Amino acid sequence: MTAADRVPPQHRVPVHRRAKVHRLPAIVDNLPGAVYRTQPTRYLIEHLDWMRRAGRADSTIKARTMALHFLALWLHGDPFDATSQQLDAWQSTLKPLIKMRHQTSLIRPYYRFVQDRGYRLDNPAALLPLPPAPRRLPRPISEERLMAAVAAARPRVLRWLLLAGWSGLRAAEIAGLTVESFAADGTGQVWARVMGKGSKEREVPVPAWCWELIEPALPASGPCWAREKGTGPVTAQHVSQLCNDYLRSQGMSDTFHALRHRAATETLHATGGDLRAVQDLLGHSNLGTLHVYTRVRPGTLAGAVAALGRPTDELR
Template structure:
């Protein structure tokens, strides 16, 4: 049974988001954020002041990335309220969206990936999440969003997967035959492939958290996203064109993908060292 929003205005805002055909994961994230903000304020969201919202933002003890996400949701809600004359001013206009520094990729090691896959054999659903991230490059939200109709089986034993990516962008990725073989037991019914014990689809954040808990239970500090990093780094290592990698990852900007070239630079270190062996050491000529 769905929990009702704590402030009636949230239901109105959610209806607007659905009318705009926003992604379900975006709607759920927005509603959860607004419920949490309502709890912090202790009064209706439209009764907040700019000072209230600044105090709320300053009270958050999360990463810069999460802070940016929460702030963006709050700004979007209050901009919507202002445009509909529900408030006299745009209350969130003073909220600053933090600049998030680009993080270097942290791909899981091949040894730890093998160990994780072995340790997950008793949990087929979680094991499949690991495989889809490590061998198809999917994000947690993209794994959670897979429906049976998104999997198109090919004649060569593999398949092609329609991925519902960030910002409503879709892409098609190759699913190798070995990955499809692992997935086949999940293709017997229509609808979402991965469901909680209650039968409802996994929310992306909970799916990601389950993977992090699993890694912690086997003494590792990896996340599901580290397996996506591994996918990209391995593609670069074996010579895939960086623009092909960009398309497979669903990156809007090529500059986001080129961070994986640093992995190729590391692997090429021995070749660079060999090249320098050709350098002749100058010697002093004696008269």
């Protein structure tokens, strides 16, 4: 007796109504996100291949694949055939606005692609509104809490705190470091070559006193940080979770990413407000995103407005 035979007749799905399993051509087996493509979406394979050739990040390709997959589930059909009215109805189900913005920004390029290629005459996503990105205040960890955190951290976590708080590295960038990523210039300054978001490579300085604490623990070659349990290098999630758990254990509500905010804020003040220096440190393509990372010290702002010109005559 098979598993299907054990299902009561009244609960069996008629053969003609069962979902078909769509096999993808072998040429796309190596495309990021291939494992997620369980719903048929016409021209998705071509679009993903175009994204790869255009240099889009693997994470972006996977996210778009997943977004179209869930859109297909909502539509109960192929997203290629969606109408503008259907996409309006789908977008109305996305809450909060930050989710609406994220999901909308993921599916719109697919429809632009199929229209540009002549596969569709119209673009049903063209009039979907894109909510503005939320403007949040930067939340750098305070100097007092940061110094307390590094003073009590065990060596493994300490090195990650230093790279985030003084060199502004993301958890993924720290996890991806190899011994070969570090090199000293003619002055002895150590630089770390990291691969940031969007496969953008940059070099960031590592303070000498930080390097003195980091270098002794590095292996002769290869990945800098091996897993404490299992084999292979650590992942971004491992770095982030371990550091977040440590900060919480110290009674701090700050996240590990707040150390990157701190590095940006302190670099801004140390350079006299040089936004390009902060941009190079963080690896952001757009200067406009720096407001999320850099915070003007209240004392600086208060001193600035107090120094503004004032009337010479007495006011009543």
